[in-house]
Amino acid sequence: MRRILIGTLVLALFGGALAQQIRIMGYGGQDPAILVRLLDDVIGAELAAEGITLSYEPLEGDFNAALFNALSAGTAADIFYIPVETAPGIIATGKVLALDGLIDTDAFIDTLVEAYTVDGSVYGIAKDFNTLAIFYNLDLFEEAGVEVPNETDTWETFADKLRGVAALDDDVYGACFPAGFDRFGAFAFATGWQTFDDGGATNLLDPAFVEAVTWYTDLVREGVAIQPSDIGQGWTGGCFATDNVAVAIEGAWMLGFLRNEAPNLQYGSTFMPIGPSGERGNFLYTVAYGINTDSPNRDAAVRVLEALTSPAAQQWVLEEGLAIPSRTELADNPFFLEETAEAQANATVFRGAADGNVLGFQFGNIGTDWMTPVNDALVAIMTGQASVDDALTEAQRDLNALLDRAR
Amino acid sequence: MKTKRVDAVAAYLFLSPFLILLGIFFVYATGRAVYFSFTDYDLFRPPNWVGLRNYVALFNDALFLSALRNSILFAVIVTVIQTFLALVMASVLNQKVRGIGFFRAAFYMPSITSSVVITLIFLWMFQRRGLINYLNETLQRSLPILLAFVLVVVAVQVAQVAWERRRSLPATWTDPALLVVSLLVAGGATWLLVTTGVLSPRDVPPVDFIWLQTRDTIPSGAPFWLAVPIPLAAIMIQNVFTTIPTFMLMYLAALQDVPKSHYEAASIDGANATQQFFRITIPSVAPVTFLVLTLSMIGTLQMFDQVAIFGDAAPLRSVVTLAYFVYNRMFPGAQTPEVGFAAAGAMFLAVLTLAVVLLQRRLVRSEGY
Numbered sequence: 001m002r003r004i005l006i007g008t009l010v011l012a013l014f015g016g017a018l019a020q021q022i023r024i025m026g027y028g029g030q031d032p033a034i035l036v037r038l039l040d041d042v043i044g045a046e047l048a049a050e051g052i053t054l055s056y057e058p059l060e061g062d063f064n065a066a067l068f069n070a071l072s073a074g075t076a077a078d079i080f081y082i083p084v085e086t087a088p089g090i091i092a093t094g095k096v097l098a099l100d101g102l103i104d105t106d107a108f109i110d111t112l113v114e115a116y117t118v119d120g121s122v123y124g125i126a127k128d129f130n131t132l133a134i135f136y137n138l139d140l141f142e143e144a145g146v147e148v149p150n151e152t153d154t155w156e157t158f159a160d161k162l163r164g165v166a167a168l169d170d171d172v173y174g175a176c177f178p179a180g181f182d183r184f185g186a187f188a189f190a191t192g193w194q195t196f197d198d199g200g201a202t203n204l205l206d207p208a209f210v211e212a213v214t215w216y217t218d219l220v221r222e223g224v225a226i227q228p229s230d231i232g233q234g235w236t237g238g239c240f241a242t243d244n245v246a247v248a249i250e251g252a253w254m255l256g257f258l259r260n261e262a263p264n265l266q267y268g269s270t271f272m273p274i275g276p277s278g279e280r281g282n283f284l285y286t287v288a289y290g291i292n293t294d295s296p297n298r299d300a301a302v303r304v305l306e307a308l309t310s311p312a313a314q315q316w317v318l319e320e321g322l323a324i325p326s327r328t329e330l331a332d333n334p335f336f337l338e339e340t341a342e343a344q345a346n347a348t349v350f351r352g353a354a355d356g357n358v359l360g361f362q363f364g365n366i367g368t369d370w371m372t373p374v375n376d377a378l379v380a381i382m383t384g385q386a387s388v389d390d391a392l393t394e395a396q397r398d399l400n401a402l403l404d405r406a407r
Numbered sequence: 408m409k410t411k412r413v414d415a416v417a418a419y420l421f422l423s424p425f426l427i428l429l430g431i432f433f434v435y436a437t438g439r440a441v442y443f444s445f446t447d448y449d450l451f452r453p454p455n456w457v458g459l460r461n462y463v464a465l466f467n468d469a470l471f472l473s474a475l476r477n478s479i480l481f482a483v484i485v486t487v488i489q490t491f492l493a494l495v496m497a498s499v500l501n502q503k504v505r506g507i508g509f510f511r512a513a514f515y516m517p518s519i520t521s522s523v524v525i526t527l528i529f530l531w532m533f534q535r536r537g538l539i540n541y542l543n544e545t546l547q548r549s550l551p552i553l554l555a556f557v558l559v560v561v562a563v564q565v566a567q568v569a570w571e572r573r574r575s576l577p578a579t580w581t582d583p584a585l586l587v588v589s590l591l592v593a594g595g596a597t598w599l600l601v602t603t604g605v606l607s608p609r610d611v612p613p614v615d616f617i618w619l620q621t622r623d624t625i626p627s628g629a630p631f632w633l634a635v636p637i638p639l640a641a642i643m644i645q646n647v648f649t650t651i652p653t654f655m656l657m658y659l660a661a662l663q664d665v666p667k668s669h670y671e672a673a674s675i676d677g678a679n680a681t682q683q684f685f686r687i688t689i690p691s692v693a694p695v696t697f698l699v700l701t702l703s704m705i706g707t708l709q710m711f712d713q714v715a716i717f718g719d720a721a722p723l724r725s726v727v728t729l730a731y732f733v734y735n736r737m738f739p740g741a742q743t744p745e746v747g748f749a750a751a752g753a754m755f756l757a758v759l760t761l762a763v764v765l766l767q768r769r770l771v772r773s774e775g776y
Contacts, residue, residue, distance in 0.1 A: 065738035072450035072744075089742045093451045179620070180719075229620075229720070230535050367742055376722045379620040383535075401469065406742060 019051045020300040023077035025070065027287075028058035030256075034322060042316045043307040052300050064089075064367075071095045071292075078295040079305060082124045082288045084115050088365045090290070091116075096123045097291040102302050108309075108326050111353065115360045116288050124288030125309050128323030130251035131282045131352035132186050133345060134158075134273070138266040140246045144168050149247065151271045155190075155215055158273035159224070165246035166224045175247045176239035177216060177225040179378035181371040182361065183236065183249055186282050188212040189357040190275025196364060202403065204374065204396045211276060214388050217381040227382060241265065251285060252349045255321050255342050269345040271352060280356030286326070324350045366406045373398035444750035449743045461751035471752065472631075473724045474732035478756075480635050481643060481728060482707040482763070489647045489654060490699050496651060497658035498688060511659075518652035526716040529645040533618035544614040552597060552606055559593035560586075619721045636725035642713050650706065654699045661695040662688070697771045701764055708760045729756040 024035070035056045039047075047054065057077055059066040064086050070076035071093055082090050090096060098121040099105070105113050105122050109129070116124035134149050141148045146164035153161070162174025177184070185195070191208035203209070219225040226239075233239045240248035241262040248254065249272070258265060272280040289308055291301045307313065314325035318335055321342055325333075336347040352358070363370035377395035380386035386394075419426075444461055446454035465471045500511050517525065532538040546553075567585045571578035578585065600606040617623075618641045624634035635643075669687050678686065689696075711730035727735070729752065736749040 062738065068450060068738065068744055092743055095451070227620075232531070232534065232536070365742055367739070369739055369742070372723060375719070376622070376724075379722065380622065383617050383620055385617070385621060385623065398469075 019053060020297045021053050021055060022079060022297060022300055022304045023055050023057055024289075024304075025057045025059055025067065025077035025080040027063060027081060028060035032056050032058045034317075034320075037320075038308075038313060038316060042313050043310065047304065047307055050303065052304060054304060068093070074294060076292050076294075078292050078297055078301040079289050079308075080292065081127075082116065082290040084126075084284070084286045084288070085361050085363065086367050087116055087124065087288070087362065088118070089367050091118050091123045092365060095293050097293045097295070097298070098123060099125065099291070099302075099305075103305060107328065109328055109353065111284055111358065111360065112286055112288075112326050115284070115286060115362060116290075124290040125305060126286045126288045126326040127309060128314070128317060128326055129284060129286040129353065130253060130324060131284055131349050131358065132183070132249050132251055132272060133269045133348040133352055134271065135240060135248045135250060135254065135267050135269050135345065137240065137243065137246050138268055140165050140168070140172065140243070144246075148268060149270050149273070153270075153273040155187075155273050155275055159215075159219060162219065162224050162246060163222075171244050173226045173231075173239075173245050174219070174224040175226075175249065176228045176231075176233065176236045176245050177220050177382075178228055178236060179375055179382050181374045181378070182283070184212075184216050184378060185359075185361075186249070186272055187216055187275065189281030189283075189359055190272065190277060190279060191281070192275075192277035192279070192357060194357075195359060195362075195370075200364065200403075202370070202396075202399055204377075204392045204399065208276075210388060210392060213378070213381065213392065217378065217388065220382045221384065237261075240267075252321075252324055252346055255345060259321075259342075267341055269341070269348045271348060271355060274356075277357070280352075282352050282356060282358045283361045284353055284358055285361045318346070321346070324353075364406075366402055369402060370399070373402070440750045440753060443746050444754045446747045448746040448750075450746055451743060454747070457747065461747050462755070464748060465751055465755060470724060470727060470735075471732055474727045474729045474752075476632055476634075477636065477639055477725075477727060478708055478710075478729045478759075480633075481639060481646075481710060482704055484635070485643050485646050485650075485707045486700060486703040488643075489651050489703060490696065492647065493651045493654035493699065494658050494689070494692070494696075496655045497662055498684060500655070500659055501662045514655065515652045517649045518656075520649075522649060522712050523716055525649055526645065526713050529641070530619070530717065530720055533641050535615055535617060535620075537618075539618065540614045540616055543616070544611065547611045547614070548608040551609055552601060555600060555606055556593050556597045559596045560589045563589040563592045619717070622722055622725055638717065638721035638725045641721075642710075642717065642726060646707070646710065646713060650703070654703065657695055657699055658692060661692040665691040693771075697768075700767060700771070704763055704767065705760055708756070708763065729759070 026032075026035070035054075038044075039054060044054075059070075063081070063083065067076065067080060067090065070080075071090075076095065082096065100121050103122075103125060105125070108126060112126035112129055113122055116122055116126070136148050138148065141161075144165040144167070146161050149158055149161055159174075166172055166174040181188075188209055191212050193206055193208040193212065196202055220227065226245075228235055228239050231239060231242070231244075233242070236248045236250050237254045237257050238261075239245040240250075240254070241258065243262070243265060258267070272282055274280055289305050291298065291305060295301050309326065311327060311329065314327050314330055315333070315335075317323055318325050318330065318333060324346060331350065335343060336350060337343070373395040376398075377386070377391035380391045381388055443454065445456060445458060447457050447460075448454035496514060500507060500514060534540075564580070564585060567589065568578045568580055568582065571582075571585070597606070617637070619638050621637050624636050625640055626634070628634075665688065669691070670683055673683050673687055709730050710728050711734065714726050714728055714731040715734070717726055723735075733749045733752045733756065736745045736752060738744060
């Protein structure tokens, strides 16, 4: 009896001394619930055995503002999310630990590692990623007697298919095209255009970019595509769920939304259409885990980072339909071969990352501010307030001012 | 002597909770912000003194100039409109009518509703296919019917008053009892005209006025400092709607103190309702007007939340205000925060607000109140 008591006491003492609390800061929304389930189902027991406990702190609202504040005040967690679009700025604060020699980055998809590499050092391990795919409403295409989009579609054939469905009724549209570079950019890349040239400058007046803008906005001017806000929706997914819009161009994040909001919608998915360059264009969206340089439990944080991005954890994330894993070894996962619409969409999104001109959703050290002038130009053109040339000339001027300030 | 000192100590002790809070969150924070406005601080590297460079940079920044223009136009236009309308509404609510309590509560509702919720609702109403464009279109379509209705009302009213006067009965042109009859007759007549197909709604093209996603201004093509961006006008409408009730309440309190005898004397002298409003009501509530003007000026100069919620729905340059500019530079897209620059903007806003209020005090004082 006494021995047991002493044993318990010793265990409690040592356990208390060894137990390390690792804090993680990330998005709000559904992420806290996902992490709790990931812990319960997959990695929690293993970490607990090593004396590591996790706590998740969601930063609601403006994630970047909250994270910069926390990093500056010294209250940031041991591990935090680094969104790819703001990664250069966050890494530039000097508060992100270089992971060289701490984590084996070879097992992860190259482009994802590159997005977090600055001056040869890797600062974040992508937790998962997404690209854009075409989701199409099977019923609408059938009703219109139009063949559904497929991977051989070019911009012209794709637009013709949308026209065919839009002709069904005044309330039916071929697609929702938001006036935002975060979706439109994929079409710009399909012309071979790049966000930055070798000198770090952006050329919006490049004929290739003008061609993409003209194609994208003409479909809206023509009435084949429509801006989401014009039918009372906040995003393309919302448009698609109304059953009145033939295609949506979104990533795998839309699957969960459709499951909840439009469970009876029959849909399929395929790759982005082939652009004038003969290639598709696509964005690579990702979020990584980074480690705080000031973390008092650095070794435990590295251990947690490994567990969070382990094959077991990624398999779970994939099978739950949450995101596409960032490990190369999961490419041949049997899950991708299942016959369901969701599994096929996931496979499309996964393969989209390696098909054509795929660029990270990243804008150097000016971050998402880069998109503001471009988005303003898209709106002005779509609403008929400015010609393509005028709008892009003005956007180029604003963008140059922005880039000059950041230098 | 001794008790006096004890009293003083006691007073300071009672004041201390407030003084400490004020010291930390106001005096210290302001001092830091003033210091940062002269440095290149970015939250992560130690600040370097740069003198007036941030302030010079402000006036070379296109976004700041837009913000300055927007803030000033917003403050002036909104303050004038909402002060006047608050007074009018308060006068209306100051009547002794059955059920006035309901109207007081109803008119006050916008002020106690969350500004975020109202902004979201207005965002919907201002969409290209939103309620405002729809109402506009409906109005244009039914213009012939409305016009016919008004014409019949006027005709019947004129006929009735003429009839009464021929019988040597006193009747004013707006006699309420006769007006009710005129309205009923006009309603019936219009209904008859529409059902028989004599009158029908006009065919008008759908109204597609872009409230939000535009860089256009009112008046279109006006010089930079006088051009109100259309999305800013949308925020003005919304802001007037939400803040009128608070000021209306202040005016209502003031109006209850205006002696009834003034109005009675005026009506004996033959002053009509409009004359009474301008000659008695407005001068009597002048001190409250100063309070309302000051609060409204400060509130509108520092307007932030509605711009923040509008977010991507309108081009930043068309809606940015000084307060939002400060936030935008403090937390830019993804760059390191420009704390020094943002602090300089904040200092400018503080000085501007102070100057406007002092100027206004001097102006209102000089009129003798």
